[in-house]
Amino acid sequence: MTSARPKIDFDSKIPNNVDLAGDRKLQRALERWQPNFLDWWADMGPAVDTKDVYLRTAVDVGRDGWAHFDHVPMNEYRWGVFLSEHDPDRRIAFGEHKGEPVWQEVPGEYRADLQRLIVIQGDTEPASVEQQRFLGATAPSLYDMRNLFQVNVEEGRHLWAMVYLLHAYFGRAGREEADQLLARNSGSDDSPRILGAFNEETPDWLSFYMFTYFTDRDGKYQLGTLKESGFDPLSRTCEFMLKEEAHHMFVGTTGIDRVVRRTAELMQDHDTEEVAGAGGIPLTMIQKYINFHYTVSLDLFGNESSTNAANYFTAGLKGRWQEERREDDHLLADDAGAVDAFKNGQVTHNEVPALLALNQDLRHEYINDCRTGLKRWNRILAKAGIDAELYLPHVGFNRQVGAFAGASITPAGKVVSESDWNARKDQWLPTEVDKTHVRSLMHPVLEPGKIASWIAPPSTGINDKPVDFEYVHFH
Amino acid sequence: MTVLEEPVNAVAEHADEAGAPPRVDFDTGPERYRHWRYTVDGETAWVYLDVAEDGGIVPGYELKLNSYDLGVDIELYDLTQRLRFSHPQVRSVVLTSGKDSNFCAGANIRMLAGSSHPWKVNFCKFTNETRNGIEDMTDAGQTWIAALNGTAAGGGYEMALACDQILLVDDRSSAVSLPEVPLLGVLPGTGGLTRVIDKRKVRKDRADVFATKSEGFGGRKAVEWKLVDEAVPRREWERVVAERAAAAAAASTRQADAQGIELPPLRRDETADTLTYDHVRVTIDRDARTATVVVAVPDSLTDDPAALHDQGAAHPLLAITRELDDAILRLRTNELEIGTWLLLTEGPVDAALAADRLIANHQDDWLVAETTRYLKRVFKRLDVTSRSLIALVEPGSCFAGPFLELALACDRQYMLEGTFEEDEDATLPSGAAAEDPATLVVTDAQFGTFPMGNGLTRLGSRFYGDDDALEAVREKQGEQLEGGDADDLGLVTDAPDDIDWTDEIRILLEERASLSPDALTGMEANHRFVGPETMETRIFGRLTAWQNWIFIRPNASGPEGALRKYGTGRKADFDQKRV
Secondary structure: OOOOOOOOOHHHHOOEOOOHHHOHHHHHHHHHHHHHHHHHHHHHOOOOOOOEEEEEEEOOOOOOOOEEEEEEOHHHOOOOEOOOOOOOOOEOOOOOOOOOEOEOOOOHHHHHHHHHHHHHHHHHHHHHHHHOOOHHHHOOOHHHHHHHHHHHHHHHHHHHHHHHHHHHHOHHHHHHHHHHHHHOOOOOOOOOOOOHHHHOOOOOHHHHHHHHHHHHHHHHHHHHHHHOOOEHHHHHHHHHHHHHHHHHHHHHHHHHHHHHHHHHHHHHHHOOOOOHHHOOOOHHHHHHHHHHHHHHHHHOOOOOOOHHHHHHHHHOOOOOOOHHHOOOOOOOOOOEEEEEEEEOOEEEEEEEEHHHHHHHHHHHHHHHHHHHHHHHHHHHHHHOOOOOOOOOOOOOOOOOOOOOOOOOEOOOOOEOOHHHHHHHHHHHOOOHHHHHHHHHOOOOOOOOOOOOOOOOOOOOOOOOOOOOOOOEEOO | OOOOOOOOOOOOOOOOOOOOOOOOOOOOOHHHOOOEEEEEEOOEEEEEEOOOOOOOOOOOOOOHHHOEOHHHHHHHHHHHHHHHHOOOOOOEEEEEEOOOOEEEOOEOHHHHHHOOHHHHHHHHHHHHHHHHHHHHHHHOOOEEEEEEOOEEEOHHHHHHHOOOEEEEEEOOOOOEEOOHHHHHOOOOOOOHHHHHHHOOOOOHHHHHHHHHOOOOEOHHHHHHOOOOOEEEEHHHHHHHHHHHHHHHHHHOOOOOOOOOOOOOOOOOEEOOOEEEOOOEEEEEEOOOOEEEEEEEOOOOOOOOHHHHHHHHHHOHHHHHHHHHHHHHHHHHHHOOOOOEEEEEEEOOHHHHHHHHHHHHHOOOOHHHHHHHHHHHHHHHHHHOOOOEEEEEEOOOOOEEHHHHHHHHOOOEEEEOEOOOOOOOOOOOOOOOOOOOOOOEEOOHHHOOOOOOOOOOOHHHHHOOOOHHHHHHHHHOOOOEEOHHHHHHHOOOOEOOEHHHHHHHHHHHHHHHHOOOHHHHHHHHHHHHOOOOOOHHHHHHHHHHHHHHHHHHOHHHHOOOOHHHHOOOOOOOOOOOOOO
């Protein structure tokens, strides 16, 4: 094959453990894709002009340290391709292929389904980069700006991971899908991202923390189920992605920690719940943001009763959370399950075959996980002696997808009339006034070690660096 | 097709619904016939159906009353081939019965009742193909005349319908009939219904009366209703038949001094998963449920018609045609679960083009013409084969001229763009090393030599309604087209390069293998036959589809169905809902 394109020095430009240098197919695909990715990053990636950023770069998958930290110019970040370590004895843990060796190639029978799963997962990764494009300009500290960019480059790397799978295993159709991942854009009228939540803007840092806590956590659970996949390259890819995803959760969890802590301080200092005037975010407003981001994220799990999820499970493509730790037959062919339902104005349950209840199962795991954050934040409030608690709203509140779509249910779980719900929704969800207030607080703080008024400083820095470390250099 | 016979108490299910049907062998020859004999008298061949009652191809029934099964049909097919190739001077063929009392009672009901659905379907398809071949012979100057010296019922009459003329002895008892509907609850499904109205042009209300009247019609009424051409008194029978045969012979333009060739048994090595002929190789991958069929065109193939006469059946073009025919029949009948066939060719493109010139320039040579007709019928067999057909056009292949039809008969065509480079995993299935890219060549062979059953060429079917695309291809006639060109012209489905090739093909095949075999059969049959209907497409399409539906309905094949109850003295218990 003759090519006029400049050859890319793959191993140095693209850290990997997939023998990129020896794989013509991948090289050919990436030669075309990588420049497009860089163009996309320039157009849609972080809009703040920086010299370099203290970033973690994945360079290996071993136990002795998989990441490397250093100041890196953003556009020279080395997005790599990593799969977790290969287990030659791994077998499919569930579904009708249970016990068979995992697949190292895409079984033709499941090509369409696997491709769809990977495309949907892949579509979310660049979407969040797009959603967070302008946030850097209002970072409350260099530490936070660095975390934002860390999340961004790693979401970029997760896109690479999915693109790797499409390029390596799905032939021409896979390459075309990989191109489409860059062609769709968050919030675009013509070609939006596939999932609704990823077309919502992330206009401020409170939203960013909420997003990384709630929405990235959905990602964690989706990756967790794909980690169980019988298609081994997908499984190994997702397993490694989960490592990075943990940091994104951390950004969300500690970000909300710090907002709550600062609010508590202001409440104590000013002896009032109305901390807005003091440059803080009132608890009621934090609760509204929780209500919104939590419920939008619940929608990402799809319908309570899903034949797609059942098919994916039976085929061995997508398992349950912690599939191998579960003590059942991993076939679920004869089991029953209950799913949430909304009938005759009542919140109730439907008995369905267990296979059809897998989305609900995963959502349930997610909800339990979300509760841990609430406990943390309420501990902060309790320690500060504040007699108020943040909570997760009822699962049926503000839902657009599934059994509760369109139902008028309050955060407390009470069914009310639609007009009643609409009349009270400003008490539960962020209003324009709330958003304007939060936005009004968003001023950049670019001096090392300094922090914005509305958020507490972090307790420790990154990679044992101090909090006042110069995480971001500017030109 | 029916047989009027005494009930047999114990009918063995020779091909139980779940188990494997017996393996069918299509090898035969006059010296081995059990059910037919023929004599050649000058320009006329006399063909006698004389079925051996104990000669069923599988155990479990007796072939009474000259009823037939697949074994009888295999011999008839062989016989037609002998007449074509070994007796080219024959200009008329008289088809009659070797029994005193009747002509033929049709397909054996015990056999049908005890057969699995695939067996019935395959049997009917093969029967249909042979009958189309008989009509083909008439067109080629070997006119078939059915001389019904006794009753022809069901499939017996359908066999007569495939002939150009039907003479029925007028003895006040012999009749022609289609008793399938009234007696068996199925259709006269191997062309009967269709030929009565399409070919014999019987009025539809009369056809309705005829097809529901189990005893049929004889004598003057049969003539008046155009069911037969003549009803001949017994005393004049032999003379009239001979006169009609002589008249048909006189009207033929066939070459009088043609010297026939022998059709010796095919050389074929068989293992559990391979069929190896001189030029055609079949390899079955049972896990993948695919068969790879490689047609190897030797460079010894020339455009000299004298070589064809000298070498006869050993000539590569005729040998390839026979081998492919045999391979198709065997795979179709014996390998029901091998759902996808990969069609490949190998050999020099020049040799394929020599075959093209031989065919294009020498149709006045009877043997070239006969070989062409044979090849045409083999391609048609592919068209009606209920398997996913996929052509792989790789370096070292010779999809040119007549051999390009193989690819065009497929449901999809994949062509390697460029060559296999560097990649050690990608070797040609043929094992051949190839340094030049694959090419395919369009010739006159694509523009009328090998029409499909719908009367269109395969290229015409492919580009149905898109004359510009067809013209664009016509302009490239004779050029060696590489993958990209072929893809641009729409001659192939896709032209992946060597990096993509292995994965694309593997995924495609695995994906195909995961789809419903029934849905694929239906889809492919619909896509292959675009455009106009002909009698042939109506037989293979409409009539066969209805028949196959009826076959699986409880009213026919259920325990209380008519097919099962026939001959037991008890009535079928029909589900009366009209569907």
